[in-house]
Amino acid sequence: MQSAIANGVGMAADAYLLAGSGSLVVALVELASELYGSKDMCLELIKSVAAVEPRLKELVACNAIEVKTALEQYHKLLVDIRGFLERHVSCNFMSRAASHWKMKRHVQSFYAQLDAVKTLVALDDMAENANRHTLVISTLQRNRHLNEQTNQAIAASVNALQSVVTAMPGELAARLKTEGVALVDIMELKKELKTNEAAYSSQDHQALLDLLNRVSKALHVQVPHVAGWYLSRSDICFDDSNPFAVNNLLELYHGTIYSGAKVTVKAVKASSDDTKTLDMFNNEVKMWFELRNPHILPLYGANNVGYPLLFVSGRAELGNFRDYLSTRRHRVWELFLDAARGVAYLHKHKRVHGNLKCSNLLVTAQGVGVVSDFAFAFVRQSSLSVRPLAPAYHWKAPECFDMYSNPKPRFESDVYALGMCLYEALTGAAPYSEVDEQTAIRLITSGELPPRPADSSVSDEAWELISNMCDRQFSRRIRLSEAISVLEVLVTREKIHSQCLRCVCEAPTCVHCARLVNAMG
Incomplete structure (x- = not known):
């Protein structure tokens, strides 16, 4: 009935x-x-x-x-x-x-x-x-x-x-x-x-x-130059009444472009009438648009006419490292190897990221780790994560607080920050989150690492890698290429280990887990 x-x-x-x-x-x-x-x-x-x-x-x-x-x-x-x-x-x-x-x-x-x-x-x-x-x-x-x-x-x-x-x-x-x-x-x-x-x-x-x-x-205007990255507003489809993240400068939306590709639209609350802002926007778009690497979140284009100004980037549908890895611990080394390769690509092209944290390390729908939000003035204001962002000092290297020298981030500063991202992913908390900002900065500049958890969440090999990446003296830090070699060994060991143990991932949508369980029957 x-x-x-x-x-x-x-x-x-x-x-x-x-x-x-x-x-x-x-x-x-x-x-x-x-x-x-x-x-x-x-x-x-x-x-x-x-x-x-x-x-x-x-x-x-x-x-x-x-x-x-x-x-x-x-x-x-x-x-x-x-x-x-x-x-x-x-x-x-x-x-x-x-x-x-x-x-x-x-x-x-x-x-x-x-x-x-x-x-x-x-x-x-x-x-x-x-x-x-x-x-x-x-x-x-x-x-x-x-x-x-x-x-x-x-x-x-x-x-x-x-x-x-x-x-x-x-x-x-x-x-x-x-x-x-x-x-x-x-x-x-x-x-x-x-x-x-x-x-x-x-x-x-x-x-x-x-x-x-x-x-x-x-109209008394010159026919303007049209950059190769320019996207018409009619090519960008998103619901401007439904942002998934907002701050005082940006609103973020899910959308699509004319090709059907799913994208993230970053609407910058600025107008092309502001010449200084427009120049900065154009420079940042040019830098980001030229980056081509499987571990860099792609910029498909931008619109620099009218209000708001629009960045249109790829969409990392599985979220950021911290959230994703909280239920997929077996993928930590694989994803951090992806991230390290993305940062190495930036360094090869003489660019320092300068703002690494787990909320800026993202996972695509295919399960690939990508680096986003580079050290550009606009992009740095936000993250693709909807999680409220902690102040950036949690991941900053000691030399970035030295006001008597050049405090700008160095290549080695990115290595330090990536090590702190690994700490964040393994512990589920931002580094130095248990103390106030002034105390955290004192600990960072003195070279004291955040406390290692008493449980087994941070293994000996993970702690050794974090320590080598986060040495107080940037000249003594492990080189990024060396960190990548260590991560490659750990990824191989992780995959061998996964063939011996049934996956206990709590997330049923994990493609990696589904393949493993199917292979083992």
Whole structure:
């Protein structure tokens, strides 16, 4: 009886979701009808999406087991298309002129989502008898058709914009003011023409360049330089009402970029109107963007026009070392080897991190350790961890407190801080957390290490490595390359040991543990 009731409730919920999807399709048609050059492309997409509904209704009617996932993905696709169209129709003419190929990429990705839904409801198998060759050919034809539609949309847009290019100065200024055209729109168009130059006909490309120069002159601004790391705001998708961490300078968000990659968006509470701040921001982005290493959190790009300024970095979905290792002690050496290699990469490129702590050592979705938050003024203000941050003195090397010499961090200072990170990960507490700041600094500068726990949480080999990395005299500290060699030995020993003992990890999502348990049966 209860099972029948549950099935009835499930069918009712599915039917309700499907009914809501119908109203969404109507809304999409209305939004697409407001478009100009891209109207046909979007209406064709909506028509293709709506064609799946009859099959979904069949599955709901027979309470098929696969319908729930298919319905959820179908509904999400409609919501994604609606959000995209709403953003696009609200753009001014300059922004639309810069977005034709971007529109095509989005439509292409929506078709890919639709294909995934059709696979779930076996629509392709029914129509094509699982003919993969036919499916591949139809996808190629669809992409060629999208390219043709995009070129037609660009031609129509260029033709419509001729009135803007030839308008009298007063008339043009009035239109720019009415539509809210600003420097960011000029940046977007210049970025588009630079990125997709080969995709435009020479005539269309020149026409859009003329528009760019005409509008720049009307706004009394120079056509700005567009850096290779520049990301359009329209390429960055995040909910600005839902930060996962906040401080007085930054707000951090989970988001995605145009490629679909999951990212962390750092919104800096500063404006591009502040020249000094903007210069510092640009320099830091340039330094971070150039770093390419599997153990460095990547910077995908940034936006330096308007407010707020945006860093867009990779997302380390498994959190920071301290939290992650609290239930995965068997991975301590492996992750610290990753971190040491990341710091060594920075040192190879003549860069000191200067702010190492476990909250700045992160774990990606693949279980790889990465270094984040380098010694840059903006980035240093925050961490990807939502845990309130302890003052930085806990991890500082003694020489960083010497006001009579150069107190700036050295390469050896990073070695010291990494040793303190190891202490933090093994004990679950920041170094010197049991004393006040003044006492902690006195202990640090005198070379006295934080107390070794009485339990077995810090082994002899771990304590020896911490001691060698955290010698009071930076000249006597173990070199980072030597620390990496020690960690490599410990990782090998750890893996040999794990083959003899069943993993007792408390975290069921640990991929490493799952593999080990499966291998042992």
